[in-house]
């Protein structure tokens with residue numbers, strides 16, 4: 001293998017590693033905990049992140065798909081909850097992302 005071929009192979013491997021790292025970041029999942037004792041059923045969370053939050057028949061928020069892929073929409077929902085009812089954690093390690 002020539003020096004040029006070796007450099008091309010190394011570049012290809014680096015690109016593949018970068019792409020794999022990117023995929024790992026995109027597939028991080030967060031668990032959603034909702035304190036139903038304080039939820040006032042405003043529906044703001046479902047408005048911010050409909051993919052993750054819904055209201056049950058009693059008008060309280062639920063997160064039936066939790067854990068879900070991480071995203072700024074989840075953080076926005078937790079930050080804007082008027083009842084401070086939403087906690088977000090990493091699914092794998094349980095590391096706190098947001099707590100009221």
Ligand code: SF4
Nearest residue numbers: 039040042043045081
């Ligand atoms: S934003 Fe907060 S108070 Fe409103 S429905 Fe969602 S969890 Fe309940």
